[in-house]
Amino acid sequence: MSSYDDEKVFEEYLNSRIDSDSPHNKTIRQLLLDTVGDYTDKTILDLGCGIGCFTCELASKAKKVVGIDISQKVIDYAIKNNSKENIQYFVQNIENLNEINESFDIVFSDMVFNYIENYDKLLNDIYNHLNENGLLVFSQVHPISTASLGESSWVNEDNKLKFQLDNYGNLSKRSRTYFNGTFDFYHRRFEELINGAIKHGFIIEGLYEPYITDKEFNRPSFLVMKMRKK
Numbered sequence: 001m002s003s004y005d006d007e008k009v010f011e012e013y014l015n016s017r018i019d020s021d022s023p024h025n026k027t028i029r030q031l032l033l034d035t036v037g038d039y040t041d042k043t044i045l046d047l048g049c050g051i052g053c054f055t056c057e058l059a060s061k062a063k064k065v066v067g068i069d070i071s072q073k074v075i076d077y078a079i080k081n082n083s084k085e086n087i088q089y090f091v092q093n094i095e096n097l098n099e100i101n102e103s104f105d106i107v108f109s110d111m112v113f114n115y116i117e118n119y120d121k122l123l124n125d126i127y128n129h130l131n132e133n134g135l136l137v138f139s140q141v142h143p144i145s146t147a148s149l150g151e152s153s154w155v156n157e158d159n160k161l162k163f164q165l166d167n168y169g170n171l172s173k174r175s176r177t178y179f180n181g182t183f184d185f186y187h188r189r190f191e192e193l194i195n196g197a198i199k200h201g202f203i204i205e206g207l208y209e210p211y212i213t214d215k216e217f218n219r220p221s222f223l224v225m226k227m228r229k230k
């Protein structure tokens with residue numbers, strides 16, 4: 001059972017993906033696709049595919065795309081609304097990737113990694129599911145934005161909104177409210193993201209901190225990483 005199975009959460013999440021003006025679509029959608037590059041005739045695994053918006057877009061040129069998600073509700077929506085002949089959707093926990101007996105040219109994931117507790121195992125499992133020279137492209141919430149233990153670190157000082165960074169080194173689980181629900185997620189420092197990639201034999205090919213608003217210019221919200229299996 002996933003929080004995304006909740007009707008109210010699902011609706012908010014769905015709106016954020018179908019509204020072309022949503023912060024997600026304006027900030028990272030195109031960046032993610034550009035970062036993947038040419039995916040013509042590639043085989044792709046979309047981890048935490050949600051309603052399948054990226055899965056479907058990638059399938060327009062890819063040979064085959066497999067979209068997995070822990071939520072039955074989002075998979076049902078994806079099958080009904082974002083299907084193509086070369087897409088397979090199924091309910092699957094990313095934490096049990098070893099249950100998938102297939103390897104891919106590209107592993108893609110948008111805004112999912114913060115929900116996974118064991119980043120080290122995740123990278124290891126992804127590495128084992130990539131073909132030689134395979135690519136991993138993922139986005140997540142920026143480590144600076146996940147650091148705070150509270151809901152918000154913005155303070156109004158002298159009529160100026162300022163961001164206070166705290167608890168960056170505290171690696172405990174966080175809980176935040178968005179999409180009409182309360183979500184548990186994991187804060188990780190930059191050194192874990194980078195050193196994890198190096199430890200598992202990836203070459204880091206790109207790291208991006210997109211922003212569209214002045215607020216994000218002062219404090220990045222998202223992070224996109226591109227790494228390749230050696």
Ligand SMILES: C[S@@+](CC[C@H](N)C(=O)[O-])C[C@H]1O[C@@H](n2cnc3c(N)ncnc32)[C@H](O)[C@@H]1O
Nearest residue numbers: 002004048049050069070071093094110111115
């Ligand atoms: C923010 S949504 C992003 C969905 C999709 N990638 C998108 O961009 O529209 C996060 C997704 O991760 C899924 N998820 C969370 N934990 C998961 C897990 N352990 N295994 C598989 N999917 C998971 C949720 O069900 C949800 O659909």
